[in-house]
Amino acid sequence: MADSGQAVIVALDGPVVRARSPVPFSINEAVEVGDKGLLGEVLRISGEVIVVQVYEDTAGLQVGDRVQGTGQPLSVQLGPWLLGGIFDGLLRPLNDATSAYVHPGRVQRKPQQFHFQPRLQADAGVHGGSVLGDITSPQAKKQLLLAPPQVQGKLVMLAPAGDYPDDEILCKVRQADGGELGIAMTQSWPVRIPRPAAQRLAAHAPLLTGQRLIDVLFPVARGSSAAMPGGFGTGKTILQQSIAKWCDADVIVYVGCGERGNEMAEVLEQFPQIEDPRSHRPLLERSVIIANTSNMPVAAREASIYTGVTVAEYFRDQGLHVALMADSTSRWAEALRELGGRLGELPAEGGYPAYLGSRQAEFYERAALVRTLSGLTGSVTLIGAVSPPGGDFSEPVTLHTQRNVRCFWPLDRDRARARFYPAINPLQAYSDDAASMIGWWQQQGAAEFASQRRRQLELLEEQAHLARMVRIVGKDALPASQQLTLLCADLVNDAFLRQSAYSKIDCFASPQRQIAMLQLLDHFILRARQVLASGADMGHIEHLPVLRRVRRMGEEISEAALPEFKQLQDQIDAEFAELQARSVSTEEAGVS
Amino acid sequence: MFPEVVLSGAASGIQGPLLFLERSLRVGLNEAVEVLGADGVPRPGRVAALDESRMVVEVLEPTQDLGLAGTRLRFHGKPLQFGVGPGLQGRIFDGVGRPLDGGPPLAIVEERPIAGLAINPTARALPTDFIETGVTAIDLLNSLVRGQKLPVFSGGGLPHARICIEIAQHARLLKQPEAGFSIVFAGIGVSHTAAEQFRSAMQHSGALSHTALFLNLASDSSTQRLLTPRFALTAAEYLAFTEGRHVLVILTDMTNYCESLREVSSSHGEIPGRKGYPGYLYSDLATLYERAGRIRGLPGSLTQLPVLTMPGDDISHPIPDLTGYITEGQMVLDRQLDRHGIYPPIAVLPSLSRLMDQGTGAGYTHEDHPALAAQLYAAYARANQVRVLASVVGEEGLPANDRLYLAFGNEFESQLIRQQEPRTLDESMQIGWRLLGRLPHEDLSRLSDAQLARYLKPADTTHA
Structure with missing residues (x-):
């Protein structure tokens, strides 16, 4: 920060500004451009000329205007006030604005009060990620005050519990090199550099x-x-x-x-x-x-x-x-x-x-x-x-x-x-x-999850294949088993995959409800295949009254009414049993 | 008046609409200038690029007759502005806001930059007020709400002008039918006939007194076309957010606007993107379309109805494509429907209104409106699948159930989409229910049992 440079604009082209400076800038350094202090970033350096990308509207900038270096890479302020907020692309608050329109130029964020509860004692050793204390506020969930990643040293000051503005220094760390670093709730981090972690874990x-x-x-x-x-x-x-x-x-x-x-x-x-x-x-x-x-x-x-x-x-x-x-x-x-x-x-x-x-x-x-x-x-x-x-x-x-x-x-x-x-x-x-x-x-109770999922995918695959056949020979010409495949695939789409974001009941499905629907649908598919194999008529299966209930189950059975899936399954069983009895009796009639 | 600087003898080159000059004074990027040729006629322009020794001025009118010797410049020291004030309505302007109707000059209360400023998203109020346009394909299936931007994707020879005129004449709020709209019409590179057609239609219906027209005719300069929508929108913003009116802005034809942008971009020597359009076409269009909306705490609203003709009827062409990514839906006109004599020829499947769910249903229109629309869509989509089948196996080869859908599809177009007179939403809904009644009830999975019982008589069921 000590020797931040100053440059003078020599050329302007939309959001790209060229400026000349005797003092060196560094690549990706954040700069302030012109009287309004428009935020920019150094993209290129060639000799004394720097090329700056400006993040705001450059209308009105003139050749000869100043570009002020900040000595830091493009960074954003991070703090407990982020939750519940709305910000622009550089994390400057939008809801503080007094005008209905976005005006270019510097925006100052007003500090907010948060409650701080320390967890460590003075003289404790501190490293990057050490939990220094808890931050609470009535509007947001509990957050932690952590030592910034690059810190290594000993705690020399820690504020007592109380309410503080987010930009106040709450603790000081004496670093290995003897320097002292103050830590506030609000910290800064360069956006283009990933924040470090101890170890990457496998997703489970x-x-x-x-x-x-x-x-x-x-x-x-x-x-x-x-x-x-x-x-x-x-x-x-x-x-x-x-x-x-x-x-x-x-x-x-x-x-x-x-x-x-x-x-x-x-x-x-x-x-x-x-x-x-x-x-x-x-x-x-x-x-x-x-x-x-x-x-x-x-x-x-x-x-x-x-x-x-x-x-x-x-x-x-x-x-x-x-x-x-x-x-x-x-x-x-x-x-x-x-x-x-x-x-x-x-x-x-x-x-x-x-x-x-x-x-x-x-x-x-x-x-x-x-x-x-x-x-x-x-x-x-x-x-x-x-x-x-x-x-x-x-x-x-x-x-x-x-x-x-x-x-x-x-x-x-x-x-x-x-x-x-x-x-x-x-x-x-x-x-x-x-x-x-x-x-x-499987831990959630869906023992057959893998096979049920695969069955759905297979049905959708077959449907695409059969749809081409139908286009040539017509649906009635297909064998009954393939007609059933089409019906089941249609059910997978209509009863399971379709989910309206605007529905009060179906906009969200808990894992338990998803499992109940998956199992119910799978049960229907397997029963329908059995019943068809035992000689039932495809036309009757297509017109089972329960189909409408199955198609609308997402819309009709809420999270609070999961037992109704059992009732629906009973209805499926009852209707198939009746169908089977009917087909057996007609068969016997045909034999005699 | 603003301070003026006259610069003569500094021009070093002219290339298309661009004027290259030696820079001898401090000017800002994008500032307005007037370029005076030997004839003394002022042409508007803006500062497009600057460096230490040179500057580039983009002239917004034809540069013919300009020479290096006699050209003078007048610098305004601020961006291009439009002076707005009471009495905008009922007036006709050219593409850069100069009265064309022989009337008195406008009583200017405020000079506003025509580029406008981005509305802070936190200051926006969510558009929710349903607008009844009288067109069933819009009201029932793709509802328009106040503060929305809903473009018409059309093609040469399709009746988009008539649709826009009818919407402008009929549009009203369901809840306050007496409150009409102020209309701002921006003709961008339109023919004289089209402009006159609009003007006389508005005059005929007595609506001209609350209409402001901005006309950049096909014969006018193409660089000026880039300014016309900005002048019109600046006027519309004044009417909406200063005078508190509900404003409907019709921008036609946005394709001409994009063509001009391509022309100017290539004269700047910029690297072309898809089909030669500049890479910033999306951002540029957004600065126009995003000026629609409502602002928290202010009474007015700005609704946009941009019209564009899809080159070669191709919806994936960059102009409709990028427009669709910015606007809140689109209404697509279809040549085949038009050929079958169906007016308005709105193809409902590719059409969409993103804000429909915010302005329909209980509290806005009718509690069963969203479900009815969803079911009509599902059934019509299926009817179209059946049509493909029928074209291969023939209608006789179809199962009885599919034949019902085929009939439904035809009735949907000839009875629901086609209309002679504007309809109320209730009338549109009744036709919708009647058509659905012909389909097997067990197929209507988007409707609840209660809705089936309420609207569809069991006797209607024609079972296979």
């Missing part, structure tokens, strides 16, 4: 999303990564929001990267009102919202993704499970492309810079289940939406993403057009985590 439990199509067929593990590519109108945002609302993470970081303003308004309107089904507190209290809407400056869009994952790692380090939703990573890639173009870089495929793939890999690698420096277990799960141009999944952003994530949930235009949500295409989707999650489901 799912991040439950409450969406059957994901949890049962294509689960994502805690500490894993997933992507949902889809053209416009296929329901990416609704699915992201559903996961953000109902998944069992401790903290949600929701990054609206270059998306719609009204969608962010929707999140802000709903999250304070919806209750977290587990903690029974408003959802907003476990959420951090980062909003960089499509009409806000492009360069900040590029930074917002890193900001989001840095926030997620900050909570992970406190031993929490964090889910990060990034909607949409394509806008981030486009911001890279736009800035690359202005810097005169050689474009690679689709006009994107050649480093697109490695940037995406770096980002998705920050998803992890770890033992933290404090010895706690925490995770960051990354769920990115991708908006491929024209819905074409062979474009560079989708392809690079697919290589870097473990779960792939492509959204299907035809399903969305029939208002079948979530519109994930089960024939194209996959999850590398699926195999390691089976044990977890």
